[in-house]
Amino acid sequence: MWKTIIRRVLIMIPQIVILSALVFILAKLMPGDPFSGTIGPNTDPKQIEALKRAAGLFDPWYVQYWHWIVNLFHGNLGQSYTLKQPVVTVLGNRIGNTVWLSLLSLIVSYAVAIPLGMTAGRFDGSRRDRAITIFNYFTFGLPTFVVFLLGLYIFGYQLNWFPTSGTISINASGFFEETASRFYHMILPGILAGVLGTTSTVQYLRSEIIDAKSQDYVRTARSKGVPTNKVYSRHIFRNSLLPIAAFAGFQITGLIGGSVVIEQVFSYPGMGQLFITAITSRDYSVVTAIVLFTGILALFGSLLSDIILSLVDPRIRIE
Amino acid sequence: MKEETLLSINGVSVAFKINGEFYTAIDDVSLELHRDEVLAIVGESGSGKSTLATTVIGLHNMNATKITGEINFQNKEILELSEDEFNDIRGDEMGMIFQDPLAALNPLIRIGDQIKESLDVHSDMTEDQKQARVHELLNQVGIPHPERVAKQFPHQLSGGMRQRIIIAIAIANKPQLIIADEPTTALDVTIQAQILDLLKDIQRENHAGIILITHDLGVVAEVADTVAVMYAGEIVEQAPVATLFNDAKHPYTRSLLRAMPTIDSEDDELYVVEGAVPSIKDMDRNSDLFAPRIPWTKPDVGHPVLKEIAPNHYVRGESWREFKFKDEL
Numbered sequence: 244m245w246k247t248i249i250r251r252v253l254i255m256i257p258q259i260v261i262l263s264a265l266v267f268i269l270a271k272l273m274p275g276d277p278f279s280g281t282i283g284p285n286t287d288p289k290q291i292e293a294l295k296r297a298a299g300l301f302d303p304w305y306v307q308y309w310h311w312i313v314n315l316f317h318g319n320l321g322q323s324y325t326l327k328q329p330v331v332t333v334l335g336n337r338i339g340n341t342v343w344l345s346l347l348s349l350i351v352s353y354a355v356a357i358p359l360g361m362t363a364g365r366f367d368g369s370r371r372d373r374a375i376t377i378f379n380y381f382t383f384g385l386p387t388f389v390v391f392l393l394g395l396y397i398f399g400y401q402l403n404w405f406p407t408s409g410t411i412s413i414n415a416s417g418f419f420e421e422t423a424s425r426f427y428h429m430i431l432p433g434i435l436a437g438v439l440g441t442t443s444t445v446q447y448l449r450s451e452i453i454d455a456k457s458q459d460y461v462r463t464a465r466s467k468g469v470p471t472n473k474v475y476s477r478h479i480f481r482n483s484l485l486p487i488a489a490f491a492g493f494q495i496t497g498l499i500g501g502s503v504v505i506e507q508v509f510s511y512p513g514m515g516q517l518f519i520t521a522i523t524s525r526d527y528s529v530v531t532a533i534v535l536f537t538g539i540l541a542l543f544g545s546l547l548s549d550i551i552l553s554l555v556d557p558r559i560r561i562e
Numbered sequence: 563m564k565e566e567t568l569l570s571i572n573g574v575s576v577a578f579k580i581n582g583e584f585y586t587a588i589d590d591v592s593l594e595l596h597r598d599e600v601l602a603i604v605g606e607s608g609s610g611k612s613t614l615a616t617t618v619i620g621l622h623n624m625n626a627t628k629i630t631g632e633i634n635f636q637n638k639e640i641l642e643l644s645e646d647e648f649n650d651i652r653g654d655e656m657g658m659i660f661q662d663p664l665a666a667l668n669p670l671i672r673i674g675d676q677i678k679e680s681l682d683v684h685s686d687m688t689e690d691q692k693q694a695r696v697h698e699l700l701n702q703v704g705i706p707h708p709e710r711v712a713k714q715f716p717h718q719l720s721g722g723m724r725q726r727i728i729i730a731i732a733i734a735n736k737p738q739l740i741i742a743d744e745p746t747t748a749l750d751v752t753i754q755a756q757i758l759d760l761l762k763d764i765q766r767e768n769h770a771g772i773i774l775i776t777h778d779l780g781v782v783a784e785v786a787d788t789v790a791v792m793y794a795g796e797i798v799e800q801a802p803v804a805t806l807f808n809d810a811k812h813p814y815t816r817s818l819l820r821a822m823p824t825i826d827s828e829d830d831e832l833y834v835v836e837g838a839v840p841s842i843k844d845m846d847r848n849s850d851l852f853a854p855r856i857p858w859t860k861p862d863v864g865h866p867v868l869k870e871i872a873p874n875h876y877v878r879g880e881s882w883r884e885f886k887f888k889d890e891l
Contacts (some may be wrong), residue, residue, distance in 0.1 A: 459665035465621055466660075467680045467731065468653035471645065477679075478668055557715040558669055 248550065255542050263315070267308050270531040277285065321528035325521075330532045333517065340410050340449045341506070341513035344429050344436075345498030351437025356444035357487075364452025365447065365475060375445065383442040391508040394435045405431040408510035432509045436502060444487055451483035458482075481555075488555050492548030496540040568771040569618070569739055576610075576617050576629030576795075578842070584628055585842040589614045589796045591631075595739070595771040602774045602786035602803070604818070608839035610795035612776045618773070619658050620648045626796040636738065654684040657732030661744035663724035673700075673727055674712030680734035688718040699730040703760060703794035729760065736768045743775045758785050779822045783807060788874075791815045794839055794851040797868060800876040810878040813859065813885040814852045820887065831884045833887075850879060857884050 295301060302310075314321065363375040399407035405427070406412065414425045418428035455461060456479060464478045465471075506516035513535065521529035553559045577587035586659060588610045595601045603611045616622055617629060620640065623709040633640050636655065638649065657680075662664040668676060669717065674696050681692045700708035703726040716724060732740060742761060746754040750872055762785060765772055782789055782803065790800040791814060799812040810816050820833040845851060853861030866879025 250595060317746050459660060459662055460668040462621055463660060463666045463676075463731065464668070464679070465730070466619055466652055466658040467734075468649040468651070468683050469679060470649055470683075477671075481670055482668070 244553070247553075248546070251546050251549070256544070258542055259539060262542075263312065265533060266531050266535045266538065267311055268304075270527055271307075273527060300355070300536065320532040323521075323526055323529050325524045325526045326529075330528050333529060334514070334532060334536070337512055337514050340511065341426070341498075341515065344433055344506075344511065344513060345495075345502070347429050347433035348436035348440060348502075349495060349498055351434050352440040352444065355438055356441035357448065357484075359441065360445040360448025361452065361475075361480060361483075361560050363449040364456075365479075367449070367453050372449075375449075379442055379445055380446065382439050385439075387436075387439055387504050388508060390439060391432070391435055391505055394431060394509060398431055410512060414447075417466065428511075432505050432511060436505045443490075447486055447490075448483055451486060452479055455479045455482050485552070485556055489548050489552045491551050493541070493544040496544030566597055567594055567596050568599075568636065569593075569773075570632075570634045571614075571618070572632040572634070574614075574617065574629065574633060576613055576622070577628040578627040579628070586845070586847060587653050587842050588617065589847060591792075591795075591797055593790055593797070595773060597738070597769045597771055598701065600765070600772045600774055600786045602776060602782040602789045603792055603793035604776060604779065604782055604789060606698055606777060606839050607793040608794075608841070611792050612743055613795070614792070615658070615687070615743050615773060615775050618739075619652060619656055619741055621658075630847075639710070644723060649683070651872075652760055653680050653737075654735045655669065655737055656739040657735070657737040658739065659728050659732045659740065659745045661747050663721055663728050664716065666728055667724060669716055671714065671715075673716065673719070674881065676716075676731050677712075677727070677734055680731055684735050685824070695734070699734055700727075702733075702764075703727070703730045704756065705730075722749055722757070725749055725753070725757055726760070729757070729764075733764050733768075737770060739771050739773070741763070741773045743776070744777070745774070746778070746781060752807040754781070755784075756830065761785070779818065791818070793808050794845055795842070796851070797850065798878045800868075800874075805872075805875050809875075811871065811875075811882045812852075812879075813856050813865060813882055816885070816887075817856075856885070858888055866872070 318331060320334075321442070322328070323330050323333050326333055359375050363372045366372050395407060398404045410425055410428050411421060412428075412533050460477050469477070502513075502517055503515035505511070506513045507519055510516070517529065518533050520526070521533065529539060549559075571591060571593045574588060574591050575586060577584040577586045579585075587851075591614060593601065595871075602819045603614065605611050613632075618633060618635075618640075622629070629641060631641070635651070638651070640651065644650070663866060667673075677696045677699055678692050681687060685692070687695065696712055697708040700711055705711050705723060705726055711719070712724070716727070719727065725748070729745070732742075740761070745761070746757050750756060758781065761772065761774075764770065774781070776782060786803045789803050789806045790797050790802070791806075791812065792798065793814045799806070800812065801810075806815065807819070810819055814835075816837040817833070821835055823832055835855060840851070840854075848865050850861040850863075850866050853859065860880045862879040866881070868876050868878045870876050
C-alpha cells in the first residue's frame, strides 16, 4: 500500500514538471509584461529596457523557466503586482478560508445526497423517488449564481439570519468567538453550495442501487434469510457507494481549488475570488501560481481517489 | 419404500408483470420431493426451471409477480408466509446454491463473513462457535486452509473454490431442502464431478431433499432419482431416472436425449432441436406448445394434459404415441 502511494507520488514529479512548463509558457504568451502598467508615458525607453534586462526578460525562455523553477522550489512564487505582497503570502491568507468553506459544503453535500440517493434507489418508481428526481432537476438546472443571489437576498438581507459578506465579524475577539464567527459566516454559502452540489451524487447513487438490487450476490444474501433492511445496509449500499468513493478525491481537491461563483457572490475572500480578481487586474504572478496550484491539486485528487477506492474495494487493493 | 414427503408443489402458476400485463411463466406445476431424494428439473433456457426454484425459496420480486397454487414445505404453506416468517426458513430449513459463483458472492465481504452471515441470522451461537462452524463448513466443502480462505475475498479464489463457498453458505444451517440451480454449469468437468459428490455427501448427512436444476443430462444421470422435464413453463414428462433414460415418451424429452452427445455415437453431426423456447409474451397456453418445433408431427388439439401412463411416469398429451424423428419417417 505505502509502496504504491510512494510510487504514485514519484510518477507525479514528471507530471508536475510538464504542468509547470505549460503554465509558464502560457503565462509568457499573455500580452504585456509586469512593467507595462507601472511606467509613465515619459519614462525613457532605455530605462525600461534596463529594468526588463534586470528582471531577466531578455534571457532565453529556458533560462527564465529555470529561474522560475528554482524560485518555485524555494517557495518563492514571485510578487503580486497589484497587492504588492509575495504571492505565497497572498495565497496563504486565502487558502484557509476556502478549505473550511469547501469542507463544510462537501459535508452538507454528502449529508443531503446520500440519504436522498439511497431512498430514491431503494424505492425507485415510488412517489418519494419522483420527488427526489424533481429536486434533482432543480439543483441541476438552476444557475448557481441565481440560487446564491436569491439565498443571499432572502436569508441575508430580508430575514437577517446570516451575514452577507466576509469571513469573520470585526468585533470578534478571542479564539472561541473568532471560530464561531467564521463558522457563522460560512453557513449560508456552505449550505447553498452543498445542496447544489448534490445532483451527480444522488443520481449516481440511485442508479447504482437500482443496479445492485438485481445483482446475484444480493439474491444470495436474501437466500440466507437476511432481513431486507440488512440486505440494503450490508450488501446494496456498500457496493453502491464505490463510484461515489472513487469520485470523492476529485471532489475534495476540486472544491479546494475554490468555487469562483460562490466566493464572488458572498464576497468571501477565498481562492476563487482571488483568481477572478487576479485575472481582471492582470496580476500574472498570482494567476500562474493558482493555475499551478490547482493543477497539482488535481493530480493529488486522482491519487486520493485511488487510495480511497483501494480502501473500500478489496479487488483494487494494492499489495 | 418412500421416505416422508418434504416438499409438495400443488398446481403452482407464476406470472410476471411486463409493461403492466401479466404473462404466465410457470403453468400449473405439481411436484413432490422426499427426504434423501434428488429431483432433477431439466429443460432448455427459458423453460421456467429457475423460475420454479426461485418461487420455492420465495425470492421473486412480489411487486411484479403473481403466484397461485400451494407449496407445502414441512407442513407449512410457504406461499402464505409473511416476508419475516419466510426469512426464518430461508437459509435455515432451505438453502439455495446459485450458478454463477463469482457474481453470487459479494465482492466486498470476506469469505468467512459471508458464510457467517447465515449463522448470524439463524443461530444463537457465540462468535467463537460461529468461527469454528465456518472453518468446519469450509473443511467440509473441501477447501484447504480454511482459516486462511475465510479471511480472503471472492476474487482471490478460483471458480471451483467459489462454487464450494456458495455450497458452504447454502448448507451452513443444515437445511432439509437444498435447491441447486445449475451448480456445475460454470465449472470444468473434473470439478463438476467433485461438486456433485460433495452434494451427495451433504445430502446423506442431513437426509435432505435436493432439487437440482440443470440442462446437463449427464449430471442428471449421475445423481438424480426423479426427473421432471420442463418446457415453456410446464412439466412435459416426469419419471424415475432409469425410466426416463430408457423409456422416454414425450417428443421433447426424446429430442433432448438424442441431442446429448455419446461416446459411441455413429453420427458425425449432433442432433439439434430446431427453433427455441417461445418468449413468454407469445406463448399460446391453449395449444400444444412443443408442436411448432416438430412440425412434421400432428399436434395435440387444445392444451394437452399430464397423464400417468405407468406408475410414477407422467407424460403430457397424446401426440407422443405417434411421434417419430424426422429421419425415421
